[in-house]
Amino acid sequence: MGEIIRRDGEAVFRQREASALMGLPSEDEAVIALGGGTLLDAECRAFAERTGTVVCLTARSETLEHRLRTDGIDRPLIAGADGEGLRRLLAKRSEHYASFSHELDTSDLPPQDAARRAEIAFGAFRVRGMGPAYNVRLEPGGAASIGPRMASVGLGGPVVLVSDRTVGGRYGRPIARALEDAGFPVSQLLLPPGETAKRPDTLARLWRALLDGGLDRGSTLVALGGGVVGDVAGFAAATFLRGIAWVDLPTSLLAMVDASLGGKTAIDLPQGKNLVGVFHPPRLVLADPDLLRTLPDREWRCGMAEIVKHGVIGDEALLARCRGGLDPVRRDPAETIGRAMAVKIRLIEADPWEQGARAALNFGHTIGHALEHAARFRLRHGEAVSIGMVVEARLAARIGLAQAGLAEEVSSILSGLGLPTTIPQGIRPKDLAGAIGFDKKRRNGEVRFALPRRVGEMEVGVRVDGWQEILGEG
Numbered sequence: 001m002g003e004i005i006r007r008d009g010e011a012v013f014r015q016r017e018a019s020a021l022m023g024l025p026s027e028d029e030a031v032i033a034l035g036g037g038t039l040l041d042a043e044c045r046a047f048a049e050r051t052g053t054v055v056c057l058t059a060r061s062e063t064l065e066h067r068l069r070t071d072g073i074d075r076p077l078i079a080g081a082d083g084e085g086l087r088r089l090l091a092k093r094s095e096h097y098a099s100f101s102h103e104l105d106t107s108d109l110p111p112q113d114a115a116r117r118a119e120i121a122f123g124a125f126r127v128r129g130m131g132p133a134y135n136v137r138l139e140p141g142g143a144a145s146i147g148p149r150m151a152s153v154g155l156g157g158p159v160v161l162v163s164d165r166t167v168g169g170r171y172g173r174p175i176a177r178a179l180e181d182a183g184f185p186v187s188q189l190l191l192p193p194g195e196t197a198k199r200p201d202t203l204a205r206l207w208r209a210l211l212d213g214g215l216d217r218g219s220t221l222v223a224l225g226g227g228v229v230g231d232v233a234g235f236a237a238a239t240f241l242r243g244i245a246w247v248d249l250p251t252s253l254l255a256m257v258d259a260s261l262g263g264k265t266a267i268d269l270p271q272g273k274n275l276v277g278v279f280h281p282p283r284l285v286l287a288d289p290d291l292l293r294t295l296p297d298r299e300w301r302c303g304m305a306e307i308v309k310h311g312v313i314g315d316e317a318l319l320a321r322c323r324g325g326l327d328p329v330r331r332d333p334a335e336t337i338g339r340a341m342a343v344k345i346r347l348i349e350a351d352p353w354e355q356g357a358r359a360a361l362n363f364g365h366t367i368g369h370a371l372e373h374a375a376r377f378r379l380r381h382g383e384a385v386s387i388g389m390v391v392e393a394r395l396a397a398r399i400g401l402a403q404a405g406l407a408e409e410v411s412s413i414l415s416g417l418g419l420p421t422t423i424p425q426g427i428r429p430k431d432l433a434g435a436i437g438f439d440k441k442r443r444n445g446e447v448r449f450a451l452p453r454r455v456g457e458m459e460v461g462v463r464v465d466g467w468q469e470i471l472g473e474g
């Protein structure tokens, strides 16, 4: 750059820069790093904003000075007395830089953390650590592009589209059409809505539909629905022909921020939840927040319970959003969903097979799963997790682990979201303790908990002596 500007002048450099940018093939997905002056040109800016998402990376001027002094690149536009040229340029361009809707201050962020924040802004994550890396996309209106997106990651047909009757009734046809338009032959299977679909005989139906649909090892199952559809359809994909590819289109808030991520698939047994399952990540997750417009209020709240969990585990700012109640999130859900996804993705990448840190995601779930089961599924998963988090945070306080006031704070955020925080009357502590005895998180016959010390700091595999008595105290 320095050489071209010195030899031919800035105008020539900008012309060449503009034609390089606009000559990029727009059908390929890519992250393009631009210089600070590229989008001063109105045509370049319009092109960039039309074809992608622009994130403006900023930093304090002292930080920039330090970085520029040490990177060894020749920059004639800011040459001059120590830092003077840079400050002049920043002042001249300040309005321009402030005009972008996504700004990311990188002053105090190591490059890896800055990249993670940028992923949230882009709504595009690449998940590594469990088999081949795969894309998680968060894109308003994105469901319509399911066909080309599947083709772009090399997925083949025929496709069996699995949904429940509620979601399939609304979105099954347009999604099937979008797949057919991209050349995938499609057959559909609709399951009954609700947790009861996560049982062994549903699997037999699913395997049958995969056979009838003519699927082979190069074919794809597409799950369109909440966590129930994802869990059971993912399990069918994991086991059919010893494993075929599947794609998850989560349609509930809970499935977008939690169930669709991390590759866990499972069904329930009469004795407890998720007792039979395997890790089998989807090859693509495409979360379209526009589909949440038809999600019932109760389901929104359930999704918020898992978002609170992710806030407690690892994102204070996300928890602060939850303090504002449901309405602001509902009006503009994308950023909140992205932040919540990022917490889970960070953990599953660090510990894909749940040998340690990933178990933090089980906060609220040891009690929650047992409650869901003891209440015979009259409590929704998110509601049971909400109560579970409060009870487990109290356990953490009782054993001197949690910071004072944390349990009360979690409880107040959850009730502000309209979620239950106490064990419903009619559920006997004895039944609850019995259901906890079947929890998968037992080790050597002992129940283990994932408990918070403070926001952003979890302790996993915690044994709590006398948890049964503490439960009995309500």
Ligand SMILES: NC(=O)c1ccc[n+]([C@@H]2O[C@H](COP(=O)([O-])OP(=O)(O)OC[C@H]3O[C@@H](n4cnc5c(N)ncnc54)[C@H](O)[C@@H]3O)[C@@H](O)[C@H]2O)c1
Pocket (backbone or CB within 6 Å): 164, 166, 167, 193, 194, 195, 198, 225, 226, 227, 228, 229, 231, 251, 252, 253, 254, 255, 258, 259, 260, 261, 262, 263, 264, 265, 273, 274, 291, 292, 293, 294, 295, 296, 299, 302, 381, 382
């Ligand atoms: N695999 C994992 O890592 C993981 C993580 C968390 C939860 N889960 C599982 O997920 C399940 C809970 O998921 P859930 O809360 O999404 O339940 P769900 O799949 O039962 O969906 C909730 C309800 O909302 C309806 N619905 C979904 N999307 C809709 C939409 N866009 N418009 C209208 N209605 C819609 C569904 O028909 C259903 O009645 C539980 O079985 C839980 O164990 C799995």
